[in-house]
Amino acid sequence: MSMIKKWGVLAVLVAGMAGVTVRANADTLLSPPSGYFNKPAVIAGAKLFAKHCSTCHAVSSLRYERLASDLGMSKASIEKDVMLPNGANYRMGMEPAMTQAEAKKWFGLPPPDLSHMVRALGVRFIYSYLQSFYWDPNRPSGWNNHLFPKVAMPNVLQPWSGIVAKNGQVMQPGRVTPAVFHQRVADIVAFLRYASDPSVFIRHKLGPYVLGLLVAFSLIAYWLKKEYWKDVHDNPSKRKK
Amino acid sequence: MANFGDWLNKRFPLRELMREHLTEYFAPKNFNFLYYTGSLLLLMIVMQFITGFLLMAHYVPTGPEAFNSVQGIMYDTRWGWLIRYMHVDGVSLIFVLLYLHIGRGMLYGSYRKPRELLWIVGYTIYILMMGEAFLGYVLPFGNLSYWAGQVITSIIQALPAVGPALAVLARGGAGIGTATLERFLALHAVLWFWIIAAAIFIHILALHQVGSNNPDGIEIKENKGADGHPVDGIPFHPYYTVKDIFGVGVWLTIFAAVIFYAPTMHGVFLERTTFSPANPMVSLPDVTPPWYLAPFYAMLRAIPNKDGGIFLMILAVVLPFFLPWLDRSPVKSSRYRPVYRAMILLLAVTFFTLAWVGEQPPLPKYFLLERGGAAIYVGFYLLLPIISRWEPTRKVPERVTS
Numbered sequence: 001m002s003m004i005k006k007w008g009v010l011a012v013l014v015a016g017m018a019g020v021t022v023r024a025n026a027d028t029l030l031s032p033p034s035g036y037f038n039k040p041a042v043i044a045g046a047k048l049f050a051k052h053c054s055t056c057h058a059v060s061s062l063r064y065e066r067l068a069s070d071l072g073m074s075k076a077s078i079e080k081d082v083m084l085p086n087g088a089n090y091r092m093g094m095e096p097a098m099t100q101a102e103a104k105k106w107f108g109l110p111p112p113d114l115s116h117m118v119r120a121l122g123v124r125f126i127y128s129y130l131q132s133f134y135w136d137p138n139r140p141s142g143w144n145n146h147l148f149p150k151v152a153m154p155n156v157l158q159p160w161s162g163i164v165a166k167n168g169q170v171m172q173p174g175r176v177t178p179a180v181f182h183q184r185v186a187d188i189v190a191f192l193r194y195a196s197d198p199s200v201f202i203r204h205k206l207g208p209y210v211l212g213l214l215v216a217f218s219l220i221a222y223w224l225k226k227e228y229w230k231d232v233h234d235n236p237s238k239r240k241k
Numbered sequence: 242m243a244n245f246g247d248w249l250n251k252r253f254p255l256r257e258l259m260r261e262h263l264t265e266y267f268a269p270k271n272f273n274f275l276y277y278t279g280s281l282l283l284l285m286i287v288m289q290f291i292t293g294f295l296l297m298a299h300y301v302p303t304g305p306e307a308f309n310s311v312q313g314i315m316y317d318t319r320w321g322w323l324i325r326y327m328h329v330d331g332v333s334l335i336f337v338l339l340y341l342h343i344g345r346g347m348l349y350g351s352y353r354k355p356r357e358l359l360w361i362v363g364y365t366i367y368i369l370m371m372g373e374a375f376l377g378y379v380l381p382f383g384n385l386s387y388w389a390g391q392v393i394t395s396i397i398q399a400l401p402a403v404g405p406a407l408a409v410l411a412r413g414g415a416g417i418g419t420a421t422l423e424r425f426l427a428l429h430a431v432l433w434f435w436i437i438a439a440a441i442f443i444h445i446l447a448l449h450q451v452g453s454n455n456p457d458g459i460e461i462k463e464n465k466g467a468d469g470h471p472v473d474g475i476p477f478h479p480y481y482t483v484k485d486i487f488g489v490g491v492w493l494t495i496f497a498a499v500i501f502y503a504p505t506m507h508g509v510f511l512e513r514t515t516f517s518p519a520n521p522m523v524s525l526p527d528v529t530p531p532w533y534l535a536p537f538y539a540m541l542r543a544i545p546n547k548d549g550g551i552f553l554m555i556l557a558v559v560l561p562f563f564l565p566w567l568d569r570s571p572v573k574s575s576r577y578r579p580v581y582r583a584m585i586l587l588l589a590v591t592f593f594t595l596a597w598v599g600e601q602p603p604l605p606k607y608f609l610l611e612r613g614g615a616a617i618y619v620g621f622y623l624l625l626p627i628i629s630r631w632e633p634t635r636k637v638p639e640r641v642t643s
Contacts, residue, residue: 061316115312116516119505196516197504199315199322207501214497218490225483232270232475233643 029124029147030131032186037193039201043071045191048184050082052156053114056103059094061115062195067094070194070201094195107152108140118189118196127189130157131182134166160184259478262449267474268481269455271641275345276453277488278338284489285335286441290434292328293377297430300380302422307382308518326504327496332374333510334496336533339367340592347564347585350573351454357565359447364561366440371534373437376429378531380422383515388528390417390425399551416521457641458574464640473641527602535599536592540618542603543611553615560622567622570629572637580632584621591617 046067049059068078075090083090084097093115096103100110118126129147133155136144141154144166155161160181162174174181194200250256299318301310314321343364346352352360379390394417398408413420452462461471475481505511509532514525530538541554575582595614598607 061312063317066316120513120516122513197315197322199326203322203501203504207497210497210501211494214490214494218487218494221483221487221490225487228479228483232480 029122030128031124032127032189033182036186037190039071041187041190042194043073044184045187045189045194046071047081048188049191050084053188054084054094055097055156056107056111056153058096058113059115059192059195060113061093062198063093064088064090066198070198109152111153114192114195116196118193120196123189123193126192127185130185130188131161133157133161133164134168135163135171136166157181157185263478263482264476266449266477267461267471268453268477269457269459269461269471269473269641270475270480271455271457271473271643272453272481272484273456274488275341275348275456277485277492278342278345280485281488281492282335282338282342283441284492285331285338286437289328289331289335292324292331293430293434295324296328297426300426302380302419302426304382304419304422304519307380307422311381323500326500330496330499330504330506330510332377333506333531333533334499335370336374339370340533343367343561344585344589346454347588348575348582349454349456350458350568350575352565353458353568353573354565355451356454359444359451360565361562362440362444362447366437366444368558369433369437369440373429373433374531374533376425376433379417379425380429381515382422382519384517384520384523384525385512385514385528387417387519387521388514388525389530390421392528396551399547417519454573455641456574457576457638458572459637459639459641461641529600532596532600535597536595536614536618537599539595539599539611540615542599543608543615553619557615557618560619563622564625567625568629569626570632570634572634574637577635577637578632579635580628584625584628587617588621591621 064078064083067073067082068075073082079090082094084095088095096111098106103110121129125147129145132146132148133143134146135142138144139150141152143151143153143155145151145153158174160174160176162170163172165171176184246256296314299310299314299321301307311325314325346360346363375389375393379386390412394408394411397411398404400407409415411421411424412418413424452460455461459473461473464472466472499506499510503510512531517523529535537554537557540557541550544550544553570578570581572578575585591614594610595618598610598614601607
């Protein structure tokens, strides 16, 4: 079989597999700006999260201690900026300020643990969801969401986003510019993405070394194979015993 | 050292085994890249055994704790993420290799006489692997695990007469819970795994009895030189051992790239619904199987009737067993059978299209693809006995081409 045909077969198989991986996504979710995910953004996001989200939401899988070592933050900085003053434990997972029972009483539903939320719903969903709140006087909290209708959560980011009507009309502008608002939401999403998979920084740090080592191994193995196979290609009758 | 060798070989046939299976096992010299898949599969399965053992040391098979114990491995156990990603992504990569391995056998007619048993044992391993993958899939007890467990055990329930009792036996009760996880873990890690290991052992022994086929589909044993060895054969060791080491290097590079840069492969290798805990109160909008089982799931859905769908799915799984007898052509390799080659390529495209469609929500717009795909898949096997009788063949050379 000629080389072209051989690669043709491979191309068909690869195309078939690619068909499996590429999923049609006809929705209109927003994407955070490219390059939004890096350590400074995650640190900024962790601080914003502590201030605005962890009143209600736990990230129970992620320990403060782990957060400190992954992000290169000091224990003092974590205690000051990320841990709540209600006696959260540095060695344990991130806990919310209010208890589940209180939350259930006030909102009707306990706010979900956000440990795996980004992996469960995707970066684009969370990023869009946080920017899709609109004013709805018929809801108990006064808020509704385009992406998650009748959601129990109120728009806690109102100071940044301002108040927007259902049709998109700005009823009261936010205290920060829309650009700053998008940036802060992107930081919170970056933190949640890290929280859903804290191995990400270690993986990206070790990746080049592991791949480099394996590529070097492959090159040496190829050279060895070529040496051994010389006598198969040159003189088939003289085989090694 | 020589004395120890003699001592050992009087008591254990090490030298003999080495000779029979490595240094004097003659393999055709014209293997292409598809022939790396066998040794790579063996490597991957050994890795699954090691990583699985390490995971099991931290896993708690109970309804309330299973999900948390897996997250404990991911968040709190040193290198736990690496071990789990190796195990999880390893499954998808094993199925990539399996499909290349099976596809190679079909391309070059490796299922034909005298390799019928080799094919049957190999295909049995593939079916066992699907079962092993499913059992492992339920263990992390995400919401997808729960509902996948429900769906598959309800297929068992549909079996005539023994179905309901068998489903209770499989679940360890009326529903999916701690008893299910305990028995699935025992099956996944002990019984099922060792049955697969035994089947692989038989597969390799059967291979060494009949010898490897090659891309030209020529029996190298029919053309022996003065030394009694096949002219187109070379000893497996050192030639193919060094070649396979190179294959291992390239494959591990791909494997590492997946683990370090795309461990969930955008929800294909590790689905989104596995990241929320099992919840009987929250049903999933659509329970779709992992990509490697999706073609059969698409065929299950192609007939909108539970018994009919299950029949078609079982038919699709069973048909390849009969391939050695369905093919009536005097020529083995698709290199010299243009019509057969076109059929194989169509089958491959169909199979992966079915995999794609099996991952989509059950919408009417996909029915045509599901049914058309199922018809082509089943049609391939049913028409092969007729087509292979009259299809034109090219002249097969005397010696292997390189």
